[in-house]
Amino acid sequence: MNTQRPETAAVPQPANGWAIELEKINKRFGAVHANKDIDLKIARGTIHGIVGENGAGKSTLMSILYGFYTADSGTIRVNGAEANIADSRQALALGIGMVHQHFMLVDNFSVLENIVLGAEDSGFLKPSLNRARKELDRLEKEYALEVDPDAIIEDISVGQQQRVEILKALYRGAETLILDEPTGVLTPKEADDLFRVLETLRAQGKTVILITHKLREIMAITDNVSVMRQGQMVATVKTSETSPEELAELMVGRRVLLRVDKTAANPGKTLLEVQNLVVADDMGVPRVKDVSFAIRAGEIVGIAGVSGNGQSELLESITGMRDQKSGTVILNGKPLSLEGDDGAARARQAGLAHVPEDRQRMGLVTTFQEWENAILGYHDKPAYGSGAFLDIAAAKKAAADQVKLFDVRPANINLKSSLFSGGNQQKIVLAREMEQDPDVLIIGQPTRGVDIGAIEFIHNEIIKMRDEGKAILLVSVELDEIRSLADRILVMFDGVIVGEADPATATEGELGLMMAGINKTAPRTIGIAEQGPLP
C-alpha cells in the first residue's frame, strides 16, 4: 500500500459545509467485505467524483447512501445531522436523489407519468400531473433541461431519458444528486450537454456525486475525487492537484499504462472483405444498409458509433449469427457462406474467430465450468474428441494452457464460469478465440465492464495478434478505446458507414459529429466542430 495518500486531509472544511458525511461504513455480503471502514465527506455545492475498479465497492457505498442497502455499521450525516436511511423513500426525503446507470423509467409511460410515479399528491392522477407539468416547466427553465412532458419514454433518445431521470430527482426535491456511470450510454455530444447541466446544478448550489471509471471525465468536471480499491477508500484529493496517471495507479494499486503502446501498422494482403452487406433485425427493419469495407493482415479496423446504429447486426452477420439479406463476405480470397443455423460454425472453421459483444449472453454458458467454455464452439475439433465423445483430458489440458497464457484468475478450470469476474470472463472468451489461431478476429466491446488492469492486458493481446499478421475488426462504444487501438476508424451511423478517419489526426469532436450523423462538411455545423474535444 505504498500508494496510500493521507485521507480527506487534502480537502479542508468547506465554506458551505458538508452535504454528506460518511464515517466508518462497513458492509459485508457473506464472505465479501464490500465496504471496509469507509470515510467520505462531500462538500455542499461541489461535484465530487468517485472512481474505482469494478467491485471496488463504489456502487455498494452509493446504495447505502440511497437506502438500497443498510450498512452493517457506521454513521451517515446529511447536512450535519445524523441520518438513518432504511429505504429509498427516506433518502429522497433527506434530499438525496439517484440517477441509476440503467434508467429506472417505465418505457411506455409519458415523461410526466414517470416523473409523478411514487410522488403523487393524491389518489387521483389529474392534480398531480397538472402540478408536475408546471413544476417541470420551472425546472426546465432553471436548469436548461428541455424535454417534452408528453413524450413517451421509448420514443426519446437516451440522453433525453437521462434528463428525465435528473428531473425526476429534482422534482422530488433532491439537493444531492448521485449519478452512476452517467456517460456510458451517451454520445460525446450528449455527454457534453450532461456536463453543462451538472455545472448548472453546481452553480445553483446542488451537490453532485459522480461515479465513473472514465478518468478524463473526472479531470474535466469534478472538484474533488475519491478513489476506492477493494472495498477501501484509498484517497480523497482535489482534482486540480492530481493527474489521470496518479488516479489510475491509486485505483489499481500499481503503475498502469493508460495509453496503448503500439508501433505503426504494417498492413499486408486483404484478409476480410465485406461487400454491399444488407442486414435486417428481428423485426425485418434494415439495420445495415449496403456496407462495404476491407481489412488487411496486420491492421486493426475500429468501428465507432453510438450503440444501436447497426454495429451489432453487422457483427452478427459477418460471424454467421444472423442471416444477411444481400451482400458478400470474402475471407482470405474465398466467398464465405454464412447462411443458416450453422453459419457461425462454418465461419469459425474458415478461420474467422469472434469475441461477441455480450460475453454472458453469447460468449459463454455461464453455468458451465471454465474448461467447458474454453472449447465451446470448437468442441467438434478432432483435438477435443472423436465422434460423439469428448476427450475431456485434452479439453482440460487446452483450458489449463489458456488460463495460464491469459492469466485468468482464479486459475481453476473446474470453477463455474459465472463465478469469475467480468474481466476474467472476458479473458476466457479471448483466450478461446485467440488460441485457435484464426486469420481474422472480430471483437465486440472488448473491455465492457472490465477493470483497468485487465483492460491493459486485453489491449496488449489485441496488439500482439495484429503484429502476428492477423486482421482485426473492433467494435466498441468506447470512443477512447477505438482511438487508441485502431489503425483505421470507420464511423457507423444509421446502418451506413458515414466516414473513415485516421486515429492519429481525427479529433474527438470530428468523430462525435460523424457518430451523430452530422456531415462535417455541411457549413452549418462547422462552428460546433471547431469547439473540439472536451477541455
Added chain:
Amino acid sequence: MDLAVILSVLDATIRLSTPLLLACLAGLYSERAGIFDIGLEGKMLAAAFAAGAVAAISGSAWLGLMAGMAVSLATTLLQGAAAITLKGNQLIAGVAINMLAAGMTTFLGQTWFSQGGRTPALSEGGRFSPITLPFANELAGVPILGPIYSELISGHYLLVYIAFIMVAVTTFVLYRTRFGLRLRAVGENPKAVDTAGISVVKQRYQAIIITGLLCGLAGAYFSIAQGSGFGNNMTAGKGYIALAALIFAKWKPVPAMFTCLLFGFLDALQIRLQNFELPVIGVVPVQAIQALPYVLTVVLLAGFIGKAVGPKAGGVPYTKER
C-alpha cells in the same frame, strides 16, 4: 332472421360473455401488475363450487356470492404467496391452483352432498334472479328500440351489470388513479417502482386481491346466476378463454370487453346452430358446432392478433438486487 331471433342470439351473447368478461378483467389486474395468471380457471371453479354449496345450504344467493368471493380470494392469496413472496414460477403456481380446484371441488362435493360432485339444485332464493330495469315492460311495445331495451338490455342478472360497469371502473382506475399508475408501472419495470420508494410486493398483492374478488364474481355467476347449483368442471375452460381474450385485447379493458363479447357471440351462435340445417352441408354434428368457439379462438389468436407484447416484467418474480 327476424328481430326476435337476432335479439335472442345477442341476449345469449351478453349472458355468455359475462363470466368471460369478469375473469378477463380479473386477469387484467394481475397481469398488468406483472403476475401471469393461468389460474383464473381454477379460481373461478373454486368460487363456483363455494357459491353453489353455501347457497344450497343457506338458501341465500348473497351468502353464496360472499362465499364464492372469499374462497376465490383465499385461493388467489395462496397463489400469490407462491408467486410473489416465495418467488416461485408463476405458471406452475397457476397450474397448481387449477389442479387443486378441479380435484377439491369434486371431492368436497361428493363428500358433502353425495350427488356425484354436484351441489343440490338451488331453491328460488338461492340464486339470483334477472333484474327488470325501470319501464322495460312499458316500453316493450315501442318498435325496434322497445324490444332492444326490454329484452337485450333489461332482464339480466345483477352480475351482468356489474361486469360491464367494471369495464368503465377498470379503465378509470388504470389510467386516472395513483393506484393504476403504480399498478401499470409495477408490471413494466418493478425496479423503477422500487427505487421510487414504493413496495413492489405490496402493490402486486393489492392487484391480485382485486383479481381474486373478480374471479369470485365470475365463478359465482356460473353456479348461482346462470346455473342452479354447481356441476363438475362447470367453468369448462372459460378461464383459459378469458386469458386468450386478455391477450387478444392486448391487456386493455375496453378491447377486453369487445373480445369477450365476440367470444360470447360465438358461443351463442354455436347453441343456435345446433340441429340447424345448413344449405348444401345439411345438419352438422353437434360436436363440430360445439367446438366452433374454441377453434375460432385459436384462429383469432394465431391469425389476427399480430404481435402481442404484454407487460414487460410479466412472469418474473421481483428480486431486489443490483
